[in-house]
Amino acid sequence: MEQSITLAGFTSQLLVGLSRAMILFIVSSGLSFILGVLRVPNVAHGSLYMIGAFVAHSVATAVGGVSGFWLALVLAPLAVAVISLIAERTLFCHLYEREHLMLLLFTFALMLILGDLTKITWGADYRSLTAPPFLQGSVSVLGTAFPRYNLFLLAVGPVVAVGLWLLTSRTMFGKIARAAAVDREMVGAIGINVSWVFALAFVLGCLLAGLGGALVSPTVSITLGMDHTIIIETFLIVTIGGLGNIWGALAGSLIFGITQSIGVLILPQFAIVFPYLAVVVILTLKPTGLLKSVW
């Protein structure tokens, strides 16, 4: 705290916050998408993120090198998508007619099960993954050294955002999914299999969780328990953004990432408290979130 806040320090923290926000956005946009279409807060989302990170680690270490990294970025989300598809088709899809609370509790059960399955598969040890050489080291941004990998994240985030936007606004699936969110009877009535729309939406949302996990894996220690932190954070993000609103998820992620990195400059010990405070302030002023909820 003694150190004065320099411009360089500020810039570097801001960029760290932004790149953290990109990960949060990718994960929470998936959560928000599921919320928007299925109206279920997917508690297992954090577990899928964690599994994404573990799978990415395994793939990248097994294959090695640059190709291993790219392969991990592809395979980890796919593995997570497969897991979620299985869970959805065998069990979850039978609950759509039931109370929302039951759906939520089901995803909680899924979280408990996936957490232990992760422990069984990968053990309780910490793991870490190094980024491929071309993403290691740092570059100088406005006079501060900035990790290359974070710049990579800053590039990936907007790509995912634009991709999601195109998917939801420009494709048939996106339109049907949005319509199903508003009025599922109507969509059913025009002869669309709502159950499969839900399945696809669920799997897509989970895939984003896996992608987030894979992308975060070179920057954090991969460990059991990382599911718990991310799920709370992404829940808060989608709440302040407006439930089911993908742009809200982006706004929420930016607020979350930036307040935390600024908190580091002001009160390092309580840095993590800042985003939570921001959440409380926003929700007190605007209880239904910043942007229009799809509900």
Place this chain on the structure above:
Amino acid sequence: MLRVENLRKSFDDFKAVDGAHLAVDPGELVAVIGPNGAGKTTLFNLITGHLKPDQGRITFNGAEISRLPAHAICRKGIARSFQVANIFPRLTVFRNVQVSVLSQKHLSHTLFRPAQRMVVEETERILESVGLIDKQRSVAGVLSHGDKRTLEIAIALGNEPELLILDEPTAGMSPEETAATMGLVTRLAREQGLTILFCEHDMEVVFNVATRIMVMQQGRTIIQADPEEVRRNVTVQEAYLGGA
């Protein structure tokens, strides 16, 4: 007693109520009619505070009520039933009405006294008057459709209202049930001096029972007059009766 002036309410681009006028005087049985989507239910929801109007004034006994929350409007003496049977399905018939009576007597906040022995007489009297006393121990959710609608009226009576608003009290009823329900409504109006505002699809019912009729179309009040005049009115015939 109740005055509605130039009331407007839109949902996004849809003007559900767009210039509604209504006057209800004590002791009247006023019917609101109009084709589907004319804004009858929205009008009732605006009066009872379940929706907030965009424009216009609602006064009850001289006091403005258009901005009050639903529970406060109820306290002023307006009770209502809903279009779909709106009861407490997991509670007993007795408890359904008792909750309303307790609320009326400002007893809902009582924490440490058993409710079992409270306001029993009042509750039973209401059940007696609507003819549900024999079923008071059943769970409300298992009642027949007609009984559920009657229970709704009983719940509303628990509030000792001056004005009772009934949103299609006979919707989905058989002719016998309809006759029984309307009989009940007119009897309540007569015996307890209740003022009643209702909307209804069945024209025969409306013209038999109502002392005054208000016709709505596309959210607007077309005419407000006694049944004979409404029957004679050309606009109404074209807009509604002719088409029906």
Place this chain on the structure above:
Amino acid sequence: MIADIVRSRAFVQHVVLLPVLLLVPAVAGRFYVYILAVIFVTGLLAMSLNLLAGHGGAYQFHHAAFYGVGAYTAALILTRTSLPAWVAFGAGPIAAAATGFVVGAICVRLNKLYFGMLQISLGSLIWILVLRWYSLTNGDDGIHGIPMPEFLSSATGVYYFVLGVVAVCLALMYLILKSPFGATLRAIRDNPQRCEAVGINVRRHQLIGIVVATFFAGVAGVLFVVLEGSVFPDMLFWVLSLEIFIMCLLGGWFTFYGPMLGAAIMVALRTFVGSYTDYWTLVLGIVLILLIFFLPEGIMGIHLRELVRQRGRRASMKAAE
């Protein structure tokens, strides 16, 4: 009124049950006495949640936060001040209820899932504060070796204290549920819109419900301190909130004792399955899925369904109320 209670069957059952529970320390081993006390405390917590969840129909998703506030308040007063123990024991529930009031006042403006999400946010803020405020709460490590008054120095003393407090709390909760307020709360669960239309201020009732329920959660928190002599941030963690939600569901959340039964099963599962395998949450997850699919009204719920079948509508009335 007293005469009614004395004559009721429930009263007779309790008069029989209480001596049995009083005799447990005399016959059972220390470990079982301890487990039974854990069940009482967890059960009280679950039953306090059920006031809102099962009877009030509210999505009270972060109830553990208030449990933690009660426990930490008591623990901090006991370790940091020289105030007498009863002050700490009283302050815990009061602090929890005060927190409940603030959180509740913000949450009741919204419905269902938004209410729940908002509460998760606010509860998590409390959790993260406890976790990070090292100088006050010891952060991750929690507070251990909390000094206790003389009469709570033996395991038996603790057991009787817990039993006594829980019994009083249950009696109070029973009275509340039977009161006009309880009836109104269930009416709100069944149909909030109709409640507004009969002049009930739904939000105010929900807020009172939250304050009452968080008070009892605070009592459970204090009892945890008495029982374990320590507190740690996981008590306020959101996963615990979901676990107690499951206890309500497991035991049957339209019943009075259901959550206590659910707590007993969960504690037993954790204790005994946990001693065989590291993967007890896997077992819990599977149990939960089975529950969702086959027993959505909980174990005591099925008992009620049977009653309905046997005795018809009269019994179903009891089921609901």
